[in-house]
Amino acid sequence: MCGTESRTQLPLATTAQQGCSCCSPATEKQADAAVVSGTQYALEGLTCGHCVQTVETAVSTVPGVEFAAVDLVPGGTSQLTVTGAANVAALADAVRSSGYVLTGTK
Template sequence: METDVFESEKRTELPLASSAGGCGCCSSEPSSSRVGTGDVEFTVEGLTCGHCVLAVEKAVSALEGVESASVELVPGGPSRLVVSGPVNGGAVRDAVTSAGYSVISN
């Protein structure tokens, strides 16, 4: 005797997220919850993979005053670098450049 693993009475209906805002992982809008007071955003070009992200995060994290550095990767396009802590924009630009990438805006 076989049983149907997809029996409808055993399914649980889950509520869907509002389509207006989307979810955090799929939304095309930047998440403002990730950027707190004192955070500085930079747009970086040339990153194509996780190794690129690690190189930039490591270079920027080594700067004095940087509490954290996080990259939101857009392979082949402009990626977003968020730096927390009292930072010097010129020093961040130099660190990104020394890692082999370009800051296009901040």
């Protein structure tokens, strides 16, 4: 096998994008644009990706929530974005049951 290439070649992103075609920043920006259309809430107490996953999972189970995403600010005020028609008190309860605090809307 000396001298033979056995790896699968993946297409590269265009020069306007950075990184490979599967995880280029342009793809991430498109996903962020969809998230911003929801209601935004301030969260306290999150420090890592596991915290984010815990809150997103809990909030996603609230009736009326179509989508939930957290923008983590370790040690600061993180942002929870929720789309759908969910009761704010139910969202606060879900966040509290995860061990964190929903401090208000942004």
